[in-house]
Amino acid sequence: EMKSTDVLFFVTHFSGTYRPLTYLASLIRETIQVYTHCQALLRLIDSGNEVCDPDDAPANWDISEGTIEFKDVYFSYNSKHPVLNGVSFKVQGGTTTAIVGKTGGGKTTITQLIARFYDVNRGSVTIDGVDVRHVKQRDLRKSISIVPQKAEILPTTIRHNIQYGSASTGMSATPKDVHEAACKAQIHQTISSLPYGYETPIHGKKSTFSGGEIQRINIARGLIQPHKVLLLDEATSALDMITERKVQGALKGDNQGKTCVVIAHRLSTIIHADQILVLQDGGIAERGTFAELTALPDGIFKEMWDSQMRISEGSGTSVAPKPTM
Numbered sequence: 113e114m115k116s117t118d119v120l121f122f123v124t125h126f127s128g129t130y131r132p133l134t135y136l137a138s139l140i141r142e143t144i145q146v147y148t149h150c151q152a153l154l155r156l157i158d159s160g161n162e163v164c165d166p167d168d169a170p171a172n173w174d175i176s177e178g179t180i181e182f183k184d185v186y187f188s189y190n191s192k193h194p195v196l197n198g199v200s201f202k203v204q205g206g207t208t209t210a211i212v213g214k215t216g217g218g219k220t221t222i223t224q225l226i227a228r229f230y231d232v233n234r235g236s237v238t239i240d241g242v243d244v245r246h247v248k249q250r251d252l253r254k255s256i257s258i259v260p261q262k263a264e265i266l267p268t269t270i271r272h273n274i275q276y277g278s279a280s281t282g283m284s285a286t287p288k289d290v291h292e293a294a295c296k297a298q299i300h301q302t303i304s305s306l307p308y309g310y311e312t313p314i315h316g317k318k319s320t321f322s323g324g325e326i327q328r329i330n331i332a333r334g335l336i337q338p339h340k341v342l343l344l345d346e347a348t349s350a351l352d353m354i355t356e357r358k359v360q361g362a363l364k365g366d367n368q369g370k371t372c373v374v375i376a377h378r379l380s381t382i383i384h385a386d387q388i389l390v391l392q393d394g395g396i397a398e399r400g401t402f403a404e405l406t407a408l409p410d411g412i413f414k415e416m417w418d419s420q421m422r423i424s425e426g427s428g429t430s431v432a433p434k435p436t437m
């Protein structure tokens with residue numbers, strides 16, 4: 113039987129330990145964040161990246177319209193294997209361009225050249241008429257949001273994983289920003305149903321989150337700041353078709369005024385793109401809208417589309433919403 117003095121003793125000591133314990137928890141979280149940033153920094157240093165800022169780069173350059181242009185671009189990671197052989201195209205600011213083609217054809221490489229993770233061997237990549245080699249990498253990347261094919265998950269909470277997307281802008285996103293981005297990425301409901309909600313930790317490879325959930329957290333990270341240019345590299349490939357359409361719808365609503373470059377294998381997701389580029393043998397073999405490309409007899413895109421339709425009919429799933437063009 114407990115006496116009142118025992119209760120008083122318990123309450124006093126419990127409140128004395130509670131505060132330090134919560135402090136310890138936040139300290140552990142911060143330490144994990146520092147560790148993650150250090151790992152990323154070390155990876156960057158190890159990569160031996162030779163991309164350098166020019167001495168005469170303008171101060172605080174910013175993307176205005178977001179018009180991207182590739183002019184006769186040649187690129188290879190090593191001299192033995194050319195990836196792009198004279199690629200030229202223009203993405204008007206505020207429009208969406210989709211890039212399709214065989215695996216290993218150079219689609220991701222194009223997005224990496226836009227963000228200048230590598231320099232072209234010949235030709236140029238410009239944004240708003242300015243060569244990306246002539247501006248500071250920090251200025252370039254603060255206006256570009258990349259949602260990569262392989263979702264990078266940090267071993268910290270869901271909130272920090274989404275918030276991290278604002279790091280390049282130098283401004284920390286608010287809880288409201290995190291919430292809004294998660295809603296657009298169709299992951300808010302799933303997060304809210306978890307006992308610890310946004311504070312749920314994600315444990316890297318041992319994560320219990322599905323590939324589709326991780327991908328949506330990744331998309332939320334990409335959407336957290338109003339970047340002018342959005343590069344989506346197979347960003348929704350692990351989602352089921354219904355969720356994918358919802359995410360695409362939210363992206364479309366969110367994309368007003370943004371320049372989007374979308375890489376997609378599932379062609380039903382790019383029906384509404386302003387322009388589709390078909391990459392083959394290091395060059396652009398076909399370009400046009402979905403309607404134009406599917407109207408080309410013996411076209412590469414038409415063949416890709418027909419074969420995806422056949423597979424989906426065979427499996428009894430509806431592959432595409434009807435194009436409204």
Ligand SMILES: Nc1ncnc2c1ncn2[C@@H]1O[C@H](COP(=O)(O)OP(=O)(O)OP(=O)(O)O)[C@@H](O)[C@H]1O
Binds near residue numbers: 189
């Ligand atoms: N960092 C790298 N170092 C060397 N070669 C690379 C590197 N990244 C990609 N490659 C090679 O460059 C070529 C183009 O790769 P890229 O990832 O751009 O193709 P992709 O069209 O995006 O392919 P997928 O559809 O499979 O993602 C491939 O042959 C690939 O193996």
